[in-house]
Amino acid sequence: MAKKHKTRIAAVGDIHVHEEDSGKWTDHFKKVSEEADVLLLCGDLTDTGRISEAEVLAHELKACSIPVLAVLGNHDHDHDKVDEISKILKEAGVVLLDGDFTQVNDVGFAGVKGYGGGFDRYMLGMFGEKLNKDFVQEAVNESLKLDAALAHLDSEDPDMKKVVLLHYAPIRATVEGEPEPIHPFLGCSRLADPINRRNVIAAFHGHAHVGTLEGETSKGVKVFNVSKPILQKAGYELPFYFFEV
Template sequence: MVKKTKTTLAALADIHIKMSDKGRWTDCFQEISKRANILLICGDLTDTGDEEEAQVLADELKACTIPVLGVLGNHDYEKGRQKRIRQILQEANMTLLDGEAVVIDNIGFAGVKGFGGGFDRYMLSMFGEDAMKAFVQEAVNESLQLDRALARLEQEHPAIPKIALLHYSPIKETVIGEPEQIFPFLGSSRLADPLHRRKVYAAFHGHAHAGQLDGTSSGGVKVFNVALPVLKNANKKTPYYLLEIEN
C-alpha cells in the first residue's frame, strides 16, 4: 500500500500591488511559508498593470520559501504590459499559468485567466454582432485552453488530484453579492465544463470582490473565491485560504 501524504495549499487573489506596498506582504508571505506547502495567487497581482508594481511583488515574494503559482487577472492586462509582468514574476521564481500545467508535490495544477459571459441559462451565446461573438469566443478560448492543460495532466498523471487556477469565476454561486447586472463580466459557466470533464478536485478564482467564499459547481467541484476582500468579509483572521489535500 502506498502511504498518502498531505499537502496544504494557501490561496488568495486580487492583491492589487501598488508602489506604496513595499514591505507590506513580507510578513504574510513568511507566515504562509510556515503554514502551507504551495501558494496560489489567482490574478490581479498588480493594481494598474504596471511592471513597476510587478517588481514590488517580485521583491515581496523573496520572503516566500515555498513554490508560488498564479494566473494573471484583468488588472494585469490594463496597460498591455502583461508579457513584461509575467517575465518579471517568473524571474522571481513564480510560475504563471496561461494554458499550462505543472505538477508539484504530486498534485497537478492548470491555470488560465478565464473571461466573462454569464452563467447557466443566462450565459451569452455565439449570436449577433461580430463584437458580441468576439466576446463569447474569448470565453470559449479560455475554456479550451484550460481543458487542454487539464487533459495533459489526466494523460500523463492519471492518479493525482487536479487543481484549477482562474481569475474569473466558473460558477454563479461564488459571485453572489455583486450586482446581478455585472454577473456576465465576472465569469462564465463555460469555464466549469473542463472542471467537470477532467474531474478537478477544486478550483480557485478571484475577481468578484463582493462574492462568496465557496460554492459547488453543478458537477460537484468545490470552487473557492479567494479575492482578498472576500476573505476579509468572511472574518478570516488571515488574508489567505488554506486547503489540505491528501495525495
C-alpha cells in the same frame, strides 16, 4: 503501499499590489510559507498593470519559500504590459499558468485567466455582431486552454488529483453578492465544463470582491472565491484560504 503526502494549499486573489506596498506583504509571505506547501495567486496581482507594481510584488515574494503558482487578472492587463509583468514574476520564481500545468507533490495544477460571458441559462451565445462573438469566443478559448492543460495532467497520471486556478469565476454561486447586472463580466459557465469533465478536486478564483467564498459546480466540484476582500470580510487575519488535498 506508501502513504501519500497531503498537500496544503494557500490561495488568495486580488491582492492589487501598489507601488507604495513595499514591505506590506513580506510577513504574510513568510507566515504562509510556514503553513502551506504551495501558494496560489488568483489574478489581479498588480493594481493597474504597471511594471513598477510587478517589481514591488517580485521583491515581496522573496520572503516566500514555497512554490508560487499564479494566473494574471484583468487589472494586470490594464496597461498592456503583460509580457513585461510576466517576465518579472517568472524571474522571481513564480510559475505563471496560462493554459499551462505543473505538479506539486502528487497534486496537478492547471490554470487560465478565464473570461466573462455569464452563467447557466443566461450565458451569452455566439450570435449577433462580431464584437459580441469575439467576447464569447474569448471565454470559449479560455475553456479550451484549461481543458487541454487538464488533459495533459490526465495523460501523465489518470488518477492524479487536479486543482484549477482561475481569475474569473466558473460558476454563479461565488459571484453572488455582486450586482446582478455585472455577473456576465465576472465569469462564465464555460469554464466549469472542463472542471466537471476532468474530475477536478477544487477550483480557486478571485475577481468578484463582494461575491461568496464557497460554491460548487453542477457536478459537485468545490469552487472557492478567494478574493482578498472576501477573505478579510470572513475574518481571515492571514489573508489566505487554506485547503488540504
